[in-house]
Amino acid sequence: MASKPSIEKPLLANKHGGMQPPSNGSGDLSEFDDAPVVTSFGDAWEAFSRESRKLWAITVPIGFSILCLYGINSASQIFAGHLGNLQLSAVAIGLSVISNFSFGFLLGMGSALETLCGQAFGAGQVEKLGVYMQRSWIILLASAVLLCPIYIFATPILKLIGQQDDIAVAAGRFSIAIIPQVFALAINFPTQKFLQAQSKVGVLACIGFAAVLLHIALLSLFIYVFRWGILGAAAAFNISQWTVTVSQLVYVFGWCRDGWTGFSWAAFRDLWAFVKLSLASAVMLCLEIWYMMVLVVLTGHLKNAEIAVGSISICMNINGWEGMIFIGINAAISVRVSNELGSGRPRATKHAVVVVVATSLVIGLFFMFVILAARDYFPVLFTSDKEMQQAVTRIAYLLGITMVLNSIQPVISGVAIGGGWQGLVAYINLGCYYIFGLPLGFVLGYVLHWGVRGIWVGMLCGTALQTSILLFIVWRTNWKKEAAQAVSRVRLWAGETNTVS
Template sequence: MEEPLLVRRGESAMDAPEVGSFRDAWEVFKQESKKLWAITAPIGVCVICLYGLNSATQIFAGHLGNLELSAVAIGLSVICNFSFGFLLGMGSALETLCGQAYGAGQVEKLGVYMQRSWIILLASAIFLCPIYIFATPILKLIGQTNDIAETAGRFSLYIIPQVFAQAINFPTQKFLQAQSKVGILAWIGFAALLLHIVLLFLFLYGFGWGIAGAAAAFNISQWTVTITQVAYVMGWCRDGWTGFSWAAFKDLWAFVKLSFASAVMLCLEIWYTMVLVVLTGHLQYAEIAVGSISICMNINGWEGMIFIGINAAISVRVSNELGSGRPRATKHAVVVVVVTSLLIGLFFMFVILAARDYFPIIFTGDKEMQHAVSRIAYLLAITMVLNSIQPVISGVAIGGGWQGLVAYINLGCYYIFGLPFGFFLGYVLNWGVRGIWIGMLFGTALQTLILLFIVWRTNWKEEAEQALERIRLWGGENGYARLGK
């Protein structure tokens, strides 16, 4: 029989063996890698395909013209990323609770947790709508040129429906991930990407709808993913999904607090990249500056999707093992994922350096834009390495329930240190895009070092002891009644 990915409480809480030699370490690395990639691979395929929705939209828009490329890039990387980061963060609370509850053998609670998260995220989506509605004046206020701001504002208004799709999608994803039911996510993501490309061809080239067609394809594809995932949960996850429950409306405040801490933590990470794009809009030749940095961020996003998959996988591994009362197994999982991620990051760094004169052609036919991207590709390569470890450590934090602590670290490293340093290099020293990016890379490096130190000093035995208490306090265990009873 295939080895289970975890051993839940009530079955056998036997912890992993100690590592006493290099051979032991190699065996642990192989066994943990199997468990990690059994979760990572399907999630990675899913997130890469879903990110492909953004990337394909930007690619198609880029061949309409530089203005359309910059406008859609701003709409997706600034306005859409703002809501994406907040909703994903709010939904990430479910990773902690569902993962630890599943590890503790309390599978029946997962459906109630997911419904609570739906309620909270749908309410959050309503409050986020004004950002889309008033995108044009917001973009002008932060310094974007009139042409880019007005075109991006129209595109942002068109993609409001996808906000509500994500509000349902994220909790559903976390529900499935916590149980390692991730194969279906990969198939849904792949089908959605194919559908999206077909819709883009049809709406942009068949109907000639321009960026309105790109937005329509984006909305339809996002809702297709959401509806399919919910249908799967309700039809094929009868152990975790026991129907709609009034308990979803009980003890919401405890759930909101953890959700908000998760949102702040992830938003400060995701918005950091968004700010890089915004700051370039204040430079001379803004269209070229925004376009070149957006192309680099798009490529970085492709690699980032792999690490979002690993982030989700290590979050599942950590939360499941803590819920199972296996601190040594948790530590092994963390060490293996950090080493694996660093090796992947180094590989992508060399790929970018080798292909720096070629990959810009995918996004634009403009020679000036291509040269601008090639000139800053070495910074993209460095970013690839830093971003290989940082999101993975964040996944460990989510699995352990440390969202509040990491939020403070992100605030200090990114916005008190990295962002002002980037502004100083870019504007005061006139280093332009390179200066802004270099300064912000220092902020990412500092954050990564601090998180690695925290992980190194963590007492995993204490974390495992706190796991069940965390479920009780944040999950709101007061019993629940099925709807209609």
Template sequence: MEEALMLRSDYEKGVAMHPHLVVETVVSNDQLPKVDDGLPVRSLGDAWDVFVQESKKLWRITAPIGFSIICLYGLNSTTQIFAGHLSKLQLSAVAIGLSVVCSFSFGFLLGMGSALETLCGQAYGAGQVEKLGLYMQRSWIILLASALLLCPLYIFSTPILKLIGQEDDIAEAAGHFSFYIIPQMFAQAINFPTQKFLQAQSKVDILAWIGFAALLLHVALLSLFLYCFGWGIDGAAIAFNISQWFVTISQLIYVMGWCRDGWTGFTWLAFKDLWAFVRLSFASAVMLCLEIWYMMVLVVLTGHLNNAEIAVGSISICMNINGWEGMVFIGINAAISVRVSNELGSGRPRATMHAVFVVVATSLVIGLVCMIIILAARDYFPIIFTSDKELQHAVTKIAHLLGITMVLNSIQPVISGVAVGSGWQGLVAAINLGCYYIFGLPLGFLLGYGMHWGVQGIWVGMLCGTALQTLILLYIVWKTNWKEEAAQASQRVRLWAGEEEITAGQQK
């Protein structure tokens, strides 16, 4: 009875907030859904039971997604590893091409596709699975158009890199590599919405298998093109494109062949209400881009320091290692986004709160373990990426900052996943802008150039911005009223999944 009254209250709040969405329907106490929202936590024993149960749900989604994302990140990392054993210049070129140019489009397209995590996850939680295929097609249209608009970034990357201060030889080589990897951007434009479609339904095992197969294929192609054919970074670019398209095509085959509940075929309705979909997608893109581009700027700023090849090479190796850990947390990010959106869509605020607190605690522990491993292996892991002794020593000197970054980056992506699952993209985008670009970036510039601390100064300043953002987001999560979030999720599902019924009710 208590749950029924709560749901009725949430429904009435939603009607007051969005009267134009109301369908001419009478809701009685008997019609209100009865939802098992889990038991309240009143003791340490209860807390442990909730932790164990929620951890099982979380890792059932996280493990396949995380493994898949690690494998896909391995496409970037192995490309840099192979290039790094050619020369320092080619390592810098590939690092700039992937960490700056490719990351720019990656962040924007992934952010645009992240709108599906909110919409598909909450629609699936509300039992409206048939709408997921329509949402995915709308996202394909928007992301393919976005990829087309981003092409000049790749085509003119050489003058752009020179304009922002990169050395001419690095800019020329990076621009050449960037031009050759344009096809992978269109693969990602199809890939990201397809991933969200599958993740919302917890159909994630197939993602792990496809990612693993793609990584094996990529290593084989790199060996063939670089060592057998001697194509250099051109071969690396071709291998990168082929591997990315392999992932995309494999996912499409699975969706159209084995997801008949969510995929009902192509429809012209995908072109309907695109502008409203664009607005939510753009808010998601801004939120995520401000996060991804922030660390990208760290690589760019080091290009202005003395001995740029060593500076860029050392920071790129650290960012590569950080990226491996980051991929694990992007997997957790996706999993908690699914858990939060599904639970809110199902009208389970207490279960949502439990999921959030468990994932934050788990992520912090993982981050601390990663920091300890990096500090213990600081003299050894640079050897994997380069044979140059000077570059190895430069990486060792800044390894402690990498460890701190890993702790902060264990919490921040997870909170972003909560934000996506809850639909807070606009709020988080504003926080990211203030903490990263108004506070952290100027502080890093001051310490790095004004105080002459070099790479370490730039990195310390930017870490301060990340720490501030993380603290603010943790406070917001702590103060959130999850019952109100569940009510808003109900309104969002009615808006996006019941357009036709709403219109009919208004016409009556």
């Protein structure tokens, strides 16, 4: 199939507030030009300013909505932490290990929709987005059913990987109780990506804010009034997640008539090409999300496991707050890259990538300095136990370094999702994280007896290697070639062709 020339198409506001490209109905957008060439500092600053406005217009509402949704997890741990160290460890393990396992897999499967919807929207094929979303619902709901045994058998699984019996039993009870939210996520993620691809992100921020307020109210009611303990936290978690999902569906069905034209049997056709991309996306993101989850698991084998697991869980919770910001930027750059590639604008794509990497690095450095300055104070938010607070303070410098590395890594992953490179990044993640970083952490932590710090340092080395390789790949990428292949990818993943030109 012949590739289309490099073109520019300005984004126009549609009647629902989203941004969509002009199209003549056939996908022919060749009447427009690409972004201007940068030949001077003035040109560079103009390009930076222009791209920053576009990036933050998407990032702020997405980032805010994701921060609010992460607040649901964080609030659950905070309330559990004030019940006791066992309850904190149980909820932390349930959310950081068991729930994160399914969260990572479903988020990864749903991220295939970012690539396909983003590039299809960039090519002016808005009417296809609803069918793509329905295909993703089918795949993710089936995946959610397959993930349920992990929750049901959480206690023996946690014991098998070395968790203390009392922590494993409590975490297992909590995990079984939060099974309903797995199915909420299976519908939530495709709906979210459907809206993001069209830059209809303001509604996500509003829903997220309402959900976190509801969750805090439910936690207070179920834990302090009804005294349901960690099962009360689980009930609040389920209700809040389903509230988010149902609210998104109401908005899509009622106010997205351009992309949503109703349920269609076409969603059940040509699923295999979509499944393959979904699996590649799932493997890529799971290897990233599970990597830090393993850090929590490995600490369960150390002496004084309750303090070790609790201190790491608190640090991962703080890291997760920053991580949610960069997941927002990840989603935004994925939208920018996929839209520009679908539009055939390689130079604009390159500008977007350069701006987001530079911006993310500055933000990461800022958060590192904040953590180092507040290392004696933030543990108080999570626990009243003095020993736990001191343990967190001792490893806070590693949290700061992690925040810098994690400012770049998820952003580059967003570029990969926008460009459809999930398979390549999955191999890189496997090698850097699990063949290099994880064994190094095990050696430093257990063989050299560095404990929690040794495990964490080794795994940070794996993250640093992965980030360096991805930065090199992005630097060497031929964006003209990527733009020329975008239309072929859309047709392939839609089940319309068997090859990519």
